[in-house]
Amino acid sequence: MAKQKRNAQETKLKILTNAKLLFSKQGYDATTVDDIANASDVNKALIYYYFKNKSGLYSEVMSGLFDAIYEEVVNSSKKCNSVVDELEVFIYSYASYAYKHPYFPALLLRELSDSGAHLPEMMFVSMRRLFSLLSDILKRAEEQKVFKHSIAMVVHFMIIGGLNLMVTTKPLRVKAMKMDKDIDTCADCLVDDVAEFIFETMKNSLEVR
Amino acid sequence: MAKQKRNAQETKLKILTNAKLLFSKQGYDATTVDDIANASDVNKALIYYYFKNKSGLYSEVMSGLFDAIYEEVVNSSKKCNSVVDELEVFIYSYASYAYKHPYFPALLLRELSDSGAHLPEMMFVSMRRLFSLLSDILKRAEEQKVFKHSIAMVVHFMIIGGLNLMVTTKPLRVKAMKMDKDIDTCADCLVDDVAEFIFETMKNSLEVR
Amino acid sequence: MAKQKRNAQETKLKILTNAKLLFSKQGYDATTVDDIANASDVNKALIYYYFKNKSGLYSEVMSGLFDAIYEEVVNSSKKCNSVVDELEVFIYSYASYAYKHPYFPALLLRELSDSGAHLPEMMFVSMRRLFSLLSDILKRAEEQKVFKHSIAMVVHFMIIGGLNLMVTTKPLRVKAMKMDKDIDTCADCLVDDVAEFIFETMKNSLEVR
Amino acid sequence: MAKQKRNAQETKLKILTNAKLLFSKQGYDATTVDDIANASDVNKALIYYYFKNKSGLYSEVMSGLFDAIYEEVVNSSKKCNSVVDELEVFIYSYASYAYKHPYFPALLLRELSDSGAHLPEMMFVSMRRLFSLLSDILKRAEEQKVFKHSIAMVVHFMIIGGLNLMVTTKPLRVKAMKMDKDIDTCADCLVDDVAEFIFETMKNSLEVR
């Protein structure tokens, strides 16, 4: 009666996509399995068939996202020929990914405010992998006497925090702009301008002169 | 049967305090009114007697926090005698508040990833009030030719984001340290060191030389 | 602090009046003690001080109403000089009471559909007292060969049912009229016309010719 | 653990039947969803699965009843060959339905005393449909000079009111009889006798002589 046999892979992907969207928009708790099933035009039980349970689905969503962003950053940084370049590329490619997938920053921030309550291991590993990319850049830059010594973890969070908050607060900032023209909330800044500003800030500050 | 204390103020405060703790540890959705009632050693219905409903309680919790941090920052900056000093004080006092009330960063971050889904107006107003403090510092510094032009919103988020993430990820970072000694997650950095590093970064980068 | 010592009797009356109103508008279950306290501008606990509990208050409200309608009917029928007159007066005075106190029909109907779940005895006694008034009229009329034999209980319910339903459905009937002009729901019939019609119907039918 | 029957139709019907019973016995507010679930030997959540919410269930119950009584009356009146016959059939079939489904009168009376607070539209439409049946009979009778002019709405309520109250007060009247043999509450009158008496009363009174 219903449209069955619709290709397993495709169905699974559809579920993942909708889950990603809903989780990011509403958070883990506020998103129900029913929501996801309806959005995906799929029976609720099927979600359990594919993903064991809600938290399993969430994990799979998050892994996907982390893998993707890692790929993006790593790939982009291949064609670099200086550590400073590498930092720039790190920031730009993270920024561009964040803007292209605006659910990601929300999910990441939420996860970090929970100290990773929902997904212990995988999240953890992926985060560290990303951080060690930056950490490594900074270390090499220091060895090459291009950058001063810095606290990599804090640099990382200034970059990630700055970019993520710019993405997640976009609607808030637009609203603020409409209410009070005097305060500039950067409501229609472009990604690249933000990324550039962050990069320049870091370079300026860290560079050995 | 239970102890009826008949001290309204005290009781209400006890509820607010426990709510603050639980909301920050577990998030809004994952914290039940029962949790709060039990933690406060109070009948659940009493919470509704004082706060109308869960979201009303949450609002009151958040208002309190925002008011407090605003006070802290404003008071501390009174004794400054230069704009650069003001920036330093802004960062340090925010940092010290965040470390003293570690639930605050978690709540703030979560709220910002939701675009303020849980509390429309009040949150909004308080956030802007805090931001305009920093925005004003930067503007005056620029007028005095002490700082270059900068994007205030991004500066704000780099500071706030950096600090908040350092607070909320503390347990995660400690765990990471134990697993892999090679990656330095700044697991036992002190508040003041972090604040100082952020301040220096910003000053270095923005200062007119 | 608050306006106390406001005369006990007066306060009690105010509570009774508001209770009567609310119970009739919303029914027993849907009316909360808080509703009544607020409407009466009185502390909730005071209601328990005066009336033991919700159902006690309800009982007192109902007794008052039944006593009043009984008085009304009995008094009016004193000046009659024929049984037919007495029937007429019974119907008219009941009708006028019902229109003057439109909460009464609603309460009565509700009570009767419950088989008197809320107030066992008193309600019961009062109802019977009223019925025996009519029953007696019909019996005497029959003895005097003025009326044929009839089933008093059914006559009673046709009168009471007809009048009460006309009162309680007034808003419904007005609404119906606006939607469909073709069906005449007697939306703006006057009390007296309804009473007259009922009286005439009964007289016509029962009279010995 | 419990028996899962997997027969949707049957289960749904069981719920509706028990709901009908309980709502009529106890009224809307006093009947809990738990009551209905227990009586139906069904998990509470299932009720929400089928009926959205309590008031949705109530609506469905009431629609069913109104449809049924309308059918009954309409079908019975097909074989009539005079308007007077039609009136008789109207009264008898309503009476027989009311006696066979004694929850109906209670529900109807309660609904009418509320001015339809619980179910806006459907109730309304169904009531009017029933009334227009009688209204039409009276109109045609008048045109044929068989009946005098009358106020259809009041006639309707005298009939409906009389019958319904006879049904709902049955237990009360039995109790009264036991307490006082002198007052005849028609405690063991038969349906048909009541219906006949009402019909005769109306005919006698309305007929053109």
Next chain:
DNA sequence: CATGAATGAGAGTTCATTCAT
């Protein structure tokens, strides 16, 4: 693969009622 039917555990909220003052 896919679905509708069914469940258990709890969450938020309300309310009659009582107690201390």
Next chain:
DNA sequence: AATGAATGAACTCTCATTCAT
């Protein structure tokens, strides 16, 4: 006489999860 504080028991409704088909 009157009040604010506090409670326990219910009640409606939701949701992750499972089962039978």
